Amino acid sequence: MTVRYIRMHPTRALSSFLLYALLIVVAFCIGLPVFWFLISSIKTESEYIAYPIKFLPKVVQWKNYVDAVTLIDYWGYASHSLYLALMYSTLCLITSSAAGFAFARFKVRGSNTLFSIILAMMIVPGMVTLIPQFIVYSRLHLTNTYWPWFLWGVAGAPFHIFLFRQFFTTIPAQLEEAAEVDGCTPFRVFWQIFLPNSKPVLATSFIFNFSSTWSDWFGPLIYLDDKRTTLAVKINHGYQNAHGNPLMMPTLAAATIYALPLIILFFIGQKYIIQGVVTSGIKG
């Protein structure tokens, strides 16, 4: 019998115990508010305002979720959110990847200057353009339309151009040179060689843009009226009773359904996101 017990050194056992204790404490701090929120969303109003607090509801109130999607035109507003998020992130993906490709692959007159502008725009505070843009759009009568999102999408985003440029510089030059010798146009090199080989970055960029547009609250708030606005604005103060007082229970349920697509999207794209962040090497 030569069973050998591998015994942990006492100090190592202690440090591993402390590590797990820490991981679990942090997990609690992060998870507790969400847990409380989900529990609250299936309570009755009187259970919710009970003092001292009632931890669990007597009967699960799925009615809150029914109210959430029936008291307002929930799916209508959700479709606005979806439409804007899809439109913006698709357009932004096309423009940013194309520009990223250009900056990674062509060293021509003016390309360095333009790339410095991209870098500079990454650190210029967004509020510099937010209000002036709003003034321009409203003078052109484009507020209350979805045109601003279309144009923002076509414009691309400096950070995403940078992300694509970083990734594309890692693709070996031989690949492209060989294609060029074979008479491939730059567009075909981009479309048939670079894009198919960039799925992690494409997914990362798309998911980040989709999430930020879906989450955006201030844009729809100042640009769109009550009929055309998105879920982000509507959930914040859309649920009211006849006297204009906020209805808490459907609001909680609605916020839960509203956050769900992004969580699902994250789980679908999870492995791409981590890969995308690693390979694009955001290292300043």
Add this chain to the structure above:
Amino acid sequence: MATAEVAVAQPERTARHIAPRVVRRTVAFYAFVAPWLICFVALDIIPIVLGVLTSMTDYDGLNLATVKWMGLKNYARAFTDSDVAYSFGRSVLWSAINTPTWIVLSFTLALILNQAVKGRDFFRTLYYLPSVVPVVAVARIWAIFLDTNNGLLNGILSLFRPGTAVRWLSDYALPACTAISVWGGLGGGMIIFLAGLQGIPQELEEAALIDGANKLRVFRHITIPLMTPLIFFQLIMALITSLQTFALPMIVYGGGAMTGGVARAVYLYVINTYRHIFAFQRFGYGTALLWLMSIVIMGLTLVVFRTARYWVYYESEAAGGAA
């Protein structure tokens, strides 16, 4: 004869071959950046110029026909406006608390989850999840968690000290909002630091350990220096975003664009500015206020860039120094 002909023909052919290639590549480059470049001029340059002009007028969003030129008066007014001074102070304090808290916590989490611990992927996912939640939902989640009477936090504290009814969102607005903001941003910071930590060559740390360095020294002299470029990047980004924060407190205190109900402790600079713009239609004065903050932010960014050479480690430089 024959050789001479070849010698003449060769450069000509090469030149003919190269010149169109340069032109072709230049055309291709500008074709690929065209959508961005055109929109950059239309949506950034033109509005920025108009923004500078607006900040020197009394534009109220409507009075284009009768708009008055104010010169630098809007800027001068900002320096005597006590609300501006107060909210600027709050923003500086907010940034001074938020930036280090966020960087230290997300870096620590990344360090822990870079170890070979069981269930690592589970914890990574769990810690990242809050950053997926939209800000409107984040604000709700925390508003009911911190609620004075019905919130879970006071409920738990009441187990130890019955009847605890701390008014977190009004009496401790700054720490409460900081907690909310850090909670929402932790995952995003962590994932970038994790990417950086995975980029550190393992041989380097192993070699040092074999040479007899303990873990703390490896951390201090290898991990930290190699991570400084990323810490630098995160610091710049955190400064820029935290000084511009407005949405979170506005949603937590539920004032919409009117921003009336925001607690004084988190009455941040941009909130005060948006109040001027959207509640009082003072586009001219408001834009001037935005420019002042932008100048502060850009100045601060430059200062941080200047300090970089004292503490940020660049591989190429060190290699050059060693050679």
